Amino acid sequence: xxxxxxxxxxxxxxxxxxxxxxxxxxxxxxxxxxxxxxxxxxxxxxxxxxxxxxxxxxxxxxxxxxxxxxxxxxxxxxxxxxxxxxxxxxxxxxxxxxxxxxxxxxxxxxxxxxxxxxxxxxxxxxxxxxxxxxxxxxxxxxxxxxxxxxxxxxxxxxxxxxxxxxxxxxxxxxxxxxxxxxxxxxxxxxxxxxxxxxxxxxxxxxxxxxxxxxxxxxxxxxxxxxxxxxxxxxxxxxxxxxxxxxxxxxxxxxxxxxxxxxxxxxxxxxxxxxxxxxxxxxxxxxxxxxxxxxxxxxxxxxxxxxxxxxxxxxxxxxxxxxxxx
Numbered sequence: 001x002x003x004x005x006x007x008x009x010x011x012x013x014x015x016x017x018x019x020x021x022x023x024x025x026x027x028x029x030x031x032x033x034x035x036x037x038x039x040x041x042x043x044x045x046x047x048x049x050x051x052x053x054x055x056x057x058x059x060x061x062x063x064x065x066x067x068x069x070x071x072x073x074x075x076x077x078x079x080x081x082x083x084x085x086x087x088x089x090x091x092x093x094x095x096x097x098x099x100x101x102x103x104x105x106x107x108x109x110x111x112x113x114x115x116x117x118x119x120x121x122x123x124x125x126x127x128x129x130x131x132x133x134x135x136x137x138x139x140x141x142x143x144x145x146x147x148x149x150x151x152x153x154x155x156x157x158x159x160x161x162x163x164x165x166x167x168x169x170x171x172x173x174x175x176x177x178x179x180x181x182x183x184x185x186x187x188x189x190x191x192x193x194x195x196x197x198x199x200x201x202x203x204x205x206x207x208x209x210x211x212x213x214x215x216x217x218x219x220x221x222x223x224x225x226x227x228x229x230x231x232x233x234x235x236x237x238x239x240x241x242x243x244x245x246x247x248x249x250x251x252x253x254x255x256x257x258x259x260x261x262x263x264x265x266x267x268x269x270x271x272x273x274x275x276x277x278x279x280x281x282x283x284x285x286x287x288x289x290x291x292x293x294x295x296x297x298x299x300x301x302x303x304x305x306x307x308x309x310x311x312x313x314x315x316x317x318x319x320x321x322x323x324x325x
Contacts, residue, residue, distance in 0.1 A: 032046050075107050092313075113254040117253045128141070132199065138221040154202070155183055168180070
């Protein structure tokens with residue numbers, strides 16, 4: 001009886017804490033950690049969702065923790081207290097590709113996080129110089145690359161960036177030899193594309209769209225499964241060269257492993273509120289994002305997708321011979 005009594009006494013605080021959590025959460029501001037500097041694509045998307053998801057509820061603030069391709073911020077969240085007040089805005093780079101890019105990663109994207117919700121995707125657009133004859137369409141570009149192995153130059157925003165990895169994946173699927181040219185961001189890459197010093201660049205649809213509409217560069221093909229409504233004149237790789245092909249920069253909300261299910265459920269409900277707001281989602285679509293199906297937004301779907309993406313990019317990185325950092 002004494003042992004039973006001691007067990008009951010020991011369990012009471014945990015039981016009470018559980019009820020308190022369920023009833024009072026959240027009782028202070030929640031933090032979204034963005035592992036990139038303020039003003040970038042991930043930061044902008046995170047702030048849009050934080051503002052919309054906060055309406056009528058506890059405030060959600062954004063904390064920028066940049067460095068090492070996003071891995072510093074991701075590691076910080078992985079080691080944070082799993083109390084439902086710290087979440088990571090995940091990105092394909094540090095939640096999938098980083099496993100293949102880094103020799104020592106201070107976290108496991110699959111084992112050290114609980115998935116919460118998947119944000120809209122940003123497919124990529126192949127941006128090319130307007131004046132070169134072989135950049136007029138994807139058929140001409142592929143023919144040129146096959147006839148001149150290693151001559152086609154594809155810029156990227158840095159080794160391991162989304163544009164670099166997608167270019168490597170497409171080249172592998174099409175069996176092309178190309179030359180990757182890394183830059184410190186996409187802005188200088190665009191300058192060299194316009195000047196004819198490099199041929200192409202895979203850029204995210206939301207930042208590529210104004211460049212294409214300016215007429216200074218040519219949008220040749222997209223990695224979306226269907227044509228983008230914002231740029232319907234640009235065909236997809238799936239319809240022209242690689243049936244069924246689809247690739248995108250994807251994002252999602254993740255929590256430190258062991259975060260209470262009530263907190264994850266609360267956060268997912270706020271996310272669903274945002275996605276049911278047609279005014280909010282229209283702004284996202286108009287900006288170049290692609291909404292993923294509701295079933296794919298769910299925590300269990302994001303967890304499975306993250307695992308699949310880790311394995312995909314490990315293989316792409318190994319096959320392309322990209323050196324591990």
